[in-house]
Amino acid sequence: GQQVMQIPQYQHVQEGxxxxxxxxxxxxxxxxxxxxxxxxxxxxxLIQLVKSGxxxxxxxxxxxxxxxxxxxxxxxxxxxTTDVGTYFCAGPPGAQKLVFGQGTRLTINP
Amino acid sequence: NAGVTQTPKFQVLxxxxxxxxxxxxxxxxEYMSWYRQDPxxxxxxxxxxxxxxxxxxxxxxNGYNVSRxxxxxxPLRLLSAAPSQTSVYFCASSYDRGEGKLFFGSGTQLSxx
Numbered sequence: 001g002q003q004v005m006q007i008p009q010y011q012h013v014q015e016g017x018x019x020x021x022x023x024x025x026x027x028x029x030x031x032x033x034x035x036x037x038x039x040x041x042x043x044x045x046l047i048q049l050v051k052s053g054x055x056x057x058x059x060x061x062x063x064x065x066x067x068x069x070x071x072x073x074x075x076x077x078x079x080x081t082t083d084v085g086t087y088f089c090a091g092p093p094g095a096q097k098l099v100f101g102q103g104t105r106l107t108i109n110p
Numbered sequence: 111n112a113g114v115t116q117t118p119k120f121q122v123l124x125x126x127x128x129x130x131x132x133x134x135x136x137x138x139x140e141y142m143s144w145y146r147q148d149p150x151x152x153x154x155x156x157x158x159x160x161x162x163x164x165x166x167x168x169x170x171x172n173g174y175n176v177s178r179x180x181x182x183x184x185p186l187r188l189l190s191a192a193p194s195q196t197s198v199y200f201c202a203s204s205y206d207r208g209e210g211k212l213f214f215g216s217g218t219q220l221s222x223x
Contacts, residue, residue, distance in 0.1 A: 009150065033211065042200060042214040043153065088152060096141070096160055096207055097168065100153040 004091055006101030014109050019076040021104035023089035030092055032065055032072040037103070038085045046074075076106075084108050112136050116201050116215035123191040123222045131186040131218050133201030139213070141204040142184040146170065146197040147217075153200065159184055160207055191222045 003026045013019055023032065031050045035043040047056055049065035049072065056063045060083075062075045076083055086103040117132045135142065143158035145168075155168030159178040173195060175187040184203075188195060198219050202212040 006152075031210075035212075042216050043202075043212070044214070045211045048211060090153075090212075096158060096166070097155060098143075098212060099155065099169070100145075102150060102152040 004089060004099050004101040006089055006104055008104055009102060010105050010107075012107045012109065013079055015081060016078050019079050019083070019106055021074050021087050021089075021106075023072040023074075023091075023101050025070045025091055028069045030069075032069075033090045033098070034063060034072075034074055035088045035090065035100075036085050037088065041085075043088060079106070079108050081108050081110055114201055114203055114213050114215035116199075116218050118218060119216065121218060121220050123188075123220065125192060125222060127191050129188050129191065131188075131199055131201075131220075133184045133186065133215060134182050135184075135201075135203040135213070136182065137203060137205070137213065138181060139203035139205050140181065141207050142178065143168070143202050143204075143212070144174070144176065144184070144186045145200045145202060146195075147200060148197050156186065156199075188220075193222050196220060196222045 005024045007022050033048045034046040037043045047063050052069050053067045054065040060077045064073045086105045088100050088103045090098045090100045114135045140161045144156040145153040147153050154170045156174050157176040159165045165176050198217050200217050201215040204212050
């Protein structure tokens, strides 16, 4: 079945450093979504990318969808302690299902 | 609006016991789903439903049953709990038949001894 792989699994940075997580699918995706889960919390939707090569920004967060629609990345510029959490990408392998990557856990040294 | 409500928040079971995790949403979403979250494994889809009376299996359905008698409710039943079912369970709903934005409940932390 379809797999969504995410790297790295863990990332520790100093506050103010940049952070990037990468997502790769074994199949072409109709869209890619990103979620954030704070420690002890539940996943919260951040953004959805639909078009090939699409780039979207949310303040310090930049999301990209690859040209082949099989990979994506999330980049955070100048991390803050509020960015701590686990970031998941997710894509539909077909209708009615959303498959999640393993997540990247971000910790920050203030 | 309450969004997606899950109960209980915590549960401890003995091996072989059965129980039902409750999930309700008040957003009139047709699509509802159950995920389990284990360390290093991300979120894995257990079962999902695209509307009342319709359910289907996800990636890891064994040992779990679901039913969808109303649009609002989507309970998850553990028939005979096993230690391998120790996990955090999330219910989620969507207005876009499962391919769009998911709204998650706060989760149920289940331990099976």
